[in-house]
Amino acid sequence: MSVKHILGRMRKADLDFNLMQDGDRIAIGISGGKDSMLLLYCMALYRNIALRHMEKKIEIVGIHIKMGFPNMDFSSVETFCKENNIEFHDIDSRIYDILKIQANEDGTLKCSICSKLKKGAVINEAKKLNCNKTAFAHHADDAIETLFLNAIFGGRLATFAPQMYLTNSEMTFIRPFVYCFESDIKKAIQETTVPIVKSTCPMDGHTKRQDMKELLENIYKTYPSSKENFLLMLHNQKQLDLWVKKSDINE
Structure with missing residues (x-):
């Protein structure tokens, strides 16, 4: 029932935000964690649903x-993709080396730089593989945490979009798990x-986002x-x- 629930929420996000169209070739960024791996699996199921019921x-x-x-051994992921008829690519990078060079004074890595480099690398490979869209597994909790992080540390009410067109890379970026x-x-x-x-x-597990996750969990309990x-x-x-x-009205 839980997988069906996820697929139902994916379909709602697809319809509400026009995430996927006929003819799309969608790259899915995989970290190996539960979120991205479930997105990969559910997207494999959803492609069949979309073809059968949505043309x-x-x-x-x-x-x-x-x-x-x-x-980090991804052989099990490669096997899983073969068994489920999913095209899979495992790409080398030097991101960790770059992060260590640009680390904070206390030696900790900068998560914001890591996120940008990883996103850029996935999009770059997606373009090479003739994909017109890239999907990441950012979910509802991520969106809410981002809103609160921006409010607390930036004084603004903003979160990421379910779909956006990245002008510099000429790539449409979607988040099917936003609901x-x-x-x-x-x-x-x-x-x-x-x-x-x-x-x-x-x-x-040692980031400001983790702190925000714990704060929100306490709010949800109350x-x-x-x-x-x-x-x-x-x-x-x-x-x-x-x-x-x-002054804002007059501008």
């Missing part, structure tokens, strides 16, 4: 960028034989309805009501 022919391509972190919560992903992954490759990144309401808040344009300064 949309979609191709998917799994792309893993070898970050350079030690002891899916991490708790649903955890339940769904247990129903499957999808392999998980544990990250050996030294920053795993106010259970807040979880779905926070997701609604991200696209509730009709009830957006913020201050407008006179």
Whole structure:
């Protein structure tokens, strides 16, 4: 039931934000974690649903960028892709070496730089493989955490978009999991034989995002309805009501 729930929320996101069209060849960035691996699996299922019920022919391509972190074996992922008729590419990179050169004074890695480099590497390979779209497994919790991070550390109300066109790379970037919560992903992954490759990144679990995740979990425990309401808040344009300064009106 959990996988069906994920697929239902994917379809809603697809219809609400026009994420996928007939003829799309979509690259899926794979880290090996539960989110990206379930996205890969669900996209393989969704391509069949789209063809059968929506008359949309979609191709998917799994792309893993070898970050350079030690002891990460993706042979199980390669086997899984072969068994599920998923095109898969394992690409070398020097990202870890670059991150170590640009590390903070205390030796910790800069997650923001890592994210940009990884995203850029996936998109670069996607273009080489004639993909017109790239999908990452950012989910509803990621979007809510991003909103709160921007509010607390940047003084602005903003989160990432379900779909955006990246002008510099001429690539459409989509997030099919924007309506899916991490708790649903955890339940769904247990129903499957999808392999998980544990990250050996030294920053795993030691970020501001992790702090925000823990803060929000405490809010959800105290106010259970807040979880779905926070997701609604991200696209509730009709009830957006913020201050407008006179100087902003005159500009």
